[in-house]
Amino acid sequence: MSATAGSLLMQGNSAPDLVVRPFGGADSCVMVKSTRIALLSVVVAVLSILGFVAPSQAAPPGRVDPRPSTEKLAQELQELQWRSRGAIQVNAIGESNQGRPVWSARVGDGPLRILYVTQQHGDEPLGTPAALEFLRDVGVGQSNYQRWLRSQVTVDIVVRANPDGHEQNWRYNYAPDATPEYGEAGKGYDINRYHDPAVAPEDNPATEAGLIQRHYAQFQPQIVVDYHMQGRYVDGSGREITASLLWPTNQGVAADDIALAKQISVVAQRSMTEGGANVSQYPGGDYQGIARNAYGLRGSGSVLIELSDMGAEHEQAQIESALRSMLAIAHSAADGSLTKVDPAGADAIPPRGTPLPQAAASSAHSD
16 A cells, blocks of 8 residues: 555544435435434344344335346436436446446545455446445435535445456356456356456456456555355354355555555454344465465455345345445545554454355355
């Protein structure tokens, strides 16, 4: 982490009271934390621990489309830009191999820069609707809190990094003539193995990974969070894991950048747990082409968040859980509380555990 990045993180200014808007709520209610919601979170967490309800199942009252089509995604992004009166800026950072736009949506103009990336793997969709809700909560409205947050941070989101994979409903991009080292012949490249800092964007065989590399270099974020999905697992007590996360594990990443990534991980874990989630460490590798490692090597606090694929009945709660982490990371960076988090707290997050027997086939996901 550069000296400039470190000083920006430590400069945070105090904020108005923070609260998460329920899905479908009015703009004036954005980020206002009521006692009722706080108590509900506690009740849900207690009941989950006791085994009366599945973790992270305090589903919001409204419904968010968990898999917006390519056309609907573009429509929603443009509508958010219009409704925000320019607070949200939407642009294409390039095109996929099949000619679909890869969208960037940016909100805020503060000095501290955060990059969220969703759906590098086309069949891991739930980070994308969470990103749309984040943009709605932060960018559409003029509450004191919203104006303050936008003045402290600039959040850029690569929304659905792999539109072709989404259309094909598979992990890879669309490159059927390729014989990839990481990917599948006849399908395409695993985008999240092609962020190696030693490979220039113009030389990157995985088109969409090259677009993200170039976008990162232009934006220069201090924080990068990459949203994926995993199979279904249980912890040591038999309780189902709802999400897993991990910081860089490549030995070349600077100690300060690993510490920042661990602080981000603790903030994400706490925020998701408050909503009823059960969060573990993800058992990821140290290959430098994985975004989590690659952007750590480039000097950012870089974190992977994996939402568990728990079935349709849990999707709304999982979207809400991802949204909680996005809001909490941005808030803690903005007010400086992120720098006060003990990085050792990340090491105390328990390991993921074993696959659920009935979901073993879907547990083969990797970051």
